[in-house]
Amino acid sequence: MYGKEHGIFTSPNWPTPYERNTNCLLYTFVGEADDIVELTFDEFDVQKNSNECLSGDFVRIFLHLNGTSVDEATPWNSVLCGTEVDIEQVHYSAGRALVFEFHSDGRHGDNTGFRGTYRFIKKKNYRVDGVAVPNTTCSYSFASANRTEGHGHFYSPLYPSTYPANMRCLYSFVARFNERVRITFDKIRLQQGDYSCLTSPDVIIVHDGKDQTARVIAQFCNTHYFVELLSTGPDMLVEFISRSKSPGQGFKATYHFEEELHYAEGGPSSGSGCDQLFSSTASRNGTFSSPGYPDGYPADTRCTYHFSGEGIERAQIVFLDFDLYKPDDSYHT
Structure with a gap:
């Protein structure tokens, strides 16, 4: 046509x-x-x-x-x-x-x-927003110091077409010293099969560090949607391996270099007086409350509560008591 x-x-x-x-x-x-x-x-x-x-x-x-x-x-x-x-x-x-x-x-x-x-x-809609590594077929580097924007896209080889067999691609992310790397896989579609990722011929391995000796925080095969990962430091490495004879479509993903928050662990920061950070590395459960609870909270207050997990962890929040002032409709007219 x-x-x-x-x-x-x-x-x-x-x-x-x-x-x-x-x-x-x-x-x-x-x-x-x-x-x-x-x-x-x-x-x-x-x-x-x-x-x-x-x-x-x-x-x-x-x-x-x-x-x-x-x-x-x-x-x-x-x-x-x-x-x-x-x-x-x-x-x-x-x-x-x-x-x-x-x-x-x-x-x-x-x-x-x-x-x-x-x-x-x-x-160009599927262009990788990174620098191709010389003498490789599909590896890229992404450095926060070399970018005016702190985010971009990356894809498996030939995406959205099927990826070739017998490929090994490395996607290396290097943030500034005060940043972390957040990666979101919007879609992963590798070769389908009834096996674990440990024996899958096509696999994505995510390392929380600069090389393959760093701790593995996620491993993907088959099909996944909307998976988010956050590094604990300034480096992250994504390794993609294809060995099957019937490859899938591959993956599409985004990355963000994010400034690391420096709140006090589970307590107030030195700035606002009520901002708090809760990290799973310090404790996997706990409680939080508004300023002054159970007494009334002060007026003109703005607090940020930041919950930070590792790898594929997710945060669950349950409000056991909730009583905020709600103006009536006449307040807005």
Whole structure:
């Protein structure tokens, strides 16, 4: 598909059943040099004769193309058959071109084929906001001292397309001495399997320090959404390893360099007189209260209570007593 930013594609005769003995019908999508292709199968009904979809009717997708065409020797990335519940519906190319092949054999069926949409999107939307490490294929460094903004994005190789096999990438974050590193994985989709991350071929390992000898604070495989991690010091290292033959989409994440708070541990700071910091390294549970409790709190008071966990810890707060002044509606009129 050339010359359009988006559009629709269908199998032959859709929505009526497609013809039998359709051999190597190619759908080719080519964008500009700085584009990637997003392909979505909105409706899908292709006769399924095997779980692997390697015989009978199938759609074979080529995502990692060096050029704009394929032949018998071109490696494919995904093969689909069945219905929507059996397939990955959204696919992304690694470069400007995406090709898929539709094949049907001679066996009788009343399957209707597929209907989908395509669009070309800019590759720069998935640019890593770091400095590529020389003589590596996918490692990056992120230094707070070299950035005007204290935040950015980073991704697995070729994201949002599937990542290549046999990769090892290091993402090194270096904050200033008075900062910490906060990382949020918005989405993680690695190779699926019924195994632990200790034996998974594709894994993300997060170290609370500058290198792989530092303490591991998180390890991810399979699928996760919205996971947040905070370093205890100015350094954090994310290690991504892919060894599977059927890679997933990978991950997208954000990082923030945050100034470390210097409140007194579980007590007031020297500034406001009522700001407090509670860290899980000091105590994993405790109590907190407003100034003067159980007596009335003073007027014109503003206090900040900061709860800080390590790694993937989360803070749970339960208010056992709560009595604040609430003005009536006439106060706002």
